[in-house]
Amino acid sequence: MVQQNYNGVTPMDTxxxxxxxxxxxxxxxHLYSAPIPxxxxxxxxxxxxxxxxxxxxxxxxxxxxMPGQMLPEELQGYHSLVPMDSVGIHKFSTWNTMLYRAxxxxxxxxxCLRRIENFRLASEAGFSPVEQWSRIRxxxxxYVREAFTTRAFGDNSLVVVHDYYPDAQSLTDLYLKPKAQxxxxxxxxxxxxxxEATLWSFIFQLASAIKLVHExxxxxxxxxxxxxxxxxxxxxxxxxxxCNRVRISSCGVxxxxxxxxxxxxxxxxxxxxxxxxxxxxSLATNNPSAVNYVHKSMDIVGRHYSNDVVQVFHTLMKxxxxxxxxxxxxxxxxxxxxxxxxxxLSAIDKLEGDLQSELENGRLVRLLCxxxxxxxxxxxxxxxxxxxxxxxxxxKLFRDYVFHSVDESGNPVVNLSHVLTNxxxxxxxxxxxxxxxxxxxxxxxxxxxxxxxxxxxxxxx
Numbered sequence: 001m002v003q004q005n006y007n008g009v010t011p012m013d014t015x016x017x018x019x020x021x022x023x024x025x026x027x028x029x030h031l032y033s034a035p036i037p038x039x040x041x042x043x044x045x046x047x048x049x050x051x052x053x054x055x056x057x058x059x060x061x062x063x064x065x066m067p068g069q070m071l072p073e074e075l076q077g078y079h080s081l082v083p084m085d086s087v088g089i090h091k092f093s094t095w096n097t098m099l100y101r102a103x104x105x106x107x108x109x110x111x112c113l114r115r116i117e118n119f120r121l122a123s124e125a126g127f128s129p130v131e132q133w134s135r136i137r138x139x140x141x142x143y144v145r146e147a148f149t150t151r152a153f154g155d156n157s158l159v160v161v162h163d164y165y166p167d168a169q170s171l172t173d174l175y176l177k178p179k180a181q182x183x184x185x186x187x188x189x190x191x192x193x194x195x196e197a198t199l200w201s202f203i204f205q206l207a208s209a210i211k212l213v214h215e216x217x218x219x220x221x222x223x224x225x226x227x228x229x230x231x232x233x234x235x236x237x238x239x240x241x242x243c244n245r246v247r248i249s250s251c252g253v254x255x256x257x258x259x260x261x262x263x264x265x266x267x268x269x270x271x272x273x274x275x276x277x278x279x280x281x282s283l284a285t286n287n288p289s290a291v292n293y294v295h296k297s298m299d300i301v302g303r304h305y306s307n308d309v310v311q312v313f314h315t316l317m318k319x320x321x322x323x324x325x326x327x328x329x330x331x332x333x334x335x336x337x338x339x340x341x342x343x344x345l346s347a348i349d350k351l352e353g354d355l356q357s358e359l360e361n362g363r364l365v366r367l368l369c370x371x372x373x374x375x376x377x378x379x380x381x382x383x384x385x386x387x388x389x390x391x392x393x394x395x396k397l398f399r400d401y402v403f404h405s406v407d408e409s410g411n412p413v414v415n416l417s418h419v420l421t422n423x424x425x426x427x428x429x430x431x432x433x434x435x436x437x438x439x440x441x442x443x444x445x446x447x448x449x450x451x452x453x454x455x456x457x458x459x460x461x
Contacts, residue, residue, distance in 0.1 A: 046354040053167075053232075061101070061110060061166040071100075072152035075159070078102035078113065092253065095119060101164055110166075111145060114250060116158040121149055122260060129255035130160070132218060140209040142229070142249045147256060160253050171202075171225035171246070171279075176288050191286035196305050197343070198244050203280060203312065203329075204340045205246050210272055210326045219268035221254040223275035225282060273326060277316035284309065308333065364423050367456075374459045375399055391455035397436035397445065398426075398452050422449075429453040 063082065065071065071081045084099040092114075100113040121127075133144035145161040175194055194202070206228070213220050232245040278291045284305060290297040294317075302310050315332055318324065330337060374395055402422050405413040425432060429450040437444045 046358055050351075050354055057166040061164075075102065075113070075150060075152050076148050077105050078111065078161075079105055081113070084112070092116060092250070093257065095257065110164045112142075112162045112164040112249075114160045114162065114253060115153065116160075116253070116257065117153075118155050119149075119158040119257070120156045121158065121256070126256055126259040129252050129259070132216075133252040133255075136213060136216060136218070136251070138209050138212050139245070140205045140247055141213070141251055142247045144252045147252070158256065160250075160256070162249060162251075165229060165231040165247065168229040168231045168247075171228045171230065171283065172288070174230055175283055175286055176225055193286060193304065194283050196309065197339075199280070199283060199305070199309065200336050201244050201340055201343065202246055202283065204337055206248070206276060206279070207326050207329050209248055210276060211330070214269050214272070214326065217265070218255075219265060220248065220251065220272050221268055222248055222250050223272065223279050225279055225288065228279070270324065273316060273324065276326075277313060280316070281313060308336065363427050364420070367423055367427055370456055370460050371395070371399060374456065391459045394436065394445065394447060394452060394455045395459060397438065400439065401434065401436050425449045426453055426456075 065082045069083065071083075073079060075081065080103045082101045084101050096117040098115050098117070100115065101110055102113050103110050127147055130144060130147045134146075137143065142165070143163045145163070147158065147160045150157050150159055175192055178191055206223070210220055227248065227250045229247050229249050230244060231247050281290045281294075281297055281301070282288045284290075284301045285297050287297070290300075298310065298313065301313070312329070312333070315329055374392065402419055405418070407413055426449050431448050431450055433446055433448045435444050435446050
């Protein structure tokens with residue numbers, strides 16, 4: 001195995017032999033997706049795409065930090081800190097910031113900790129915006145938990161705690177950074193253009209968040225594409241645009257950093273609308289500096305999107321007035337909002353259907369646990385009355401019938417449909433009868449699933 005440094009570069013020093021290092025391999029997600037057991041569709045399992053997405057999230061949330069990070073073991077009740085930014089330090093206005101994933105000891109839940117380096121809070125009153133933000137609940141805003149200062153990193157740091165969404169990607173990473181791809185033998189870079197339906201979904205989700213915050217007498221001050229996360233991407237082509245969930249992160253941080261300055265609220269709310277217009281234009285043109293070339297950018301938008309999208313910019317980029325609000329966007333494009341609501345309802349139906357497909361799995365797991373408790377207990381290994389007579393004997397034969405069947409050639413029968421069908425019939429206690437044969441094939445029993453269920457409950461009791 002080749003040694004690599006933290007940047008993924010192989011050292012070329014020939015005077016030292018390479019050392020063995022552990023390289024984490026990605027999970028084979030397709031191995032975790034069980035096949036469909038029958039022609040009736042996904043009766044027992046959720047869709048493979050959703051299973052893969054959830055497995056990725058689980059993997060990301062359990063990654064360990066690289067060695068040599070010198071992170072504090074405990075931080076105001078949080079432990080197991082793991083840096084989340086692959087590129088390290090980010091800029092938040094003029095401040096250096098870093099993101100960490102950490103587990104809270106009080107509830108065992110993982111949270112996102114944003115640390116602002118070398119920040120000294122002049123007064124405890126500077127934390128008052130956190131209390132205001134903790135009362136804001138919106139699907140497009142990542143919830144603000146708490147904030148505190150610490151010297152655990154060797155300096156005066158401000159830490160703001162938000163909810164954690166594993167495997168989330170920013171709008172910058174998805175749409176504003178060029179992606180490398182090979183075109184024959186040439187390496188080219190291109191952007192992924194936002195589908196118009198997806199763009200409308202982003203517009204209404206973010207506009208709804210702005211509307212709620214402004215009505216609460218606050219300002220977002222956070223419309224940077226690098227701070228807006230896509231926490232759930234479209235999982236099937238047939239359901240395009242149904243699950244592109246965006247959430248605004250880092251809310252409340254700017255309020256704490258500028259607490260002493262206390263800028264005018266009306267000005268900040270107007271700035272939210274301007275920043276929102278810049279964000280939408282950047283997404284529509286795949287160019288973070290598109291607002292610097294308004295006429296050219298509008299021409300690009302007009303070529304790739306409908307006239308309604310062009311009208312969005314005319315609505316948002318009107319001369320700023322004290323009476324200008326985000327409500328005008330909803331009033332002008334109410335018909336598009338209805339389509340967004342329809343898409344959301346369709347997404348709920350889709351996810352509900354996949355959830356229903358997993359409904360019976362919990363019962364089957366409990367049934368298998370009872371089998372594990374009953375069959376071949378070591379303390380009764382020398383007691384033939386436990387597993388070779390009575391109820392336990394019938395359970396043992398049924399276990400062999402379900403899991404240890406062989407075909408005409410003596411090869412094991414690995415048929416998931418056979419297992420699930422029999423376990424469901426057993427759990428329901430049907431009157432259907434099956435023939436159980438002993439391992440030496442010298443005796444057989446004809447019993448019903450109802451009788452086997454009674455035997456299991458009796459032995460388990």
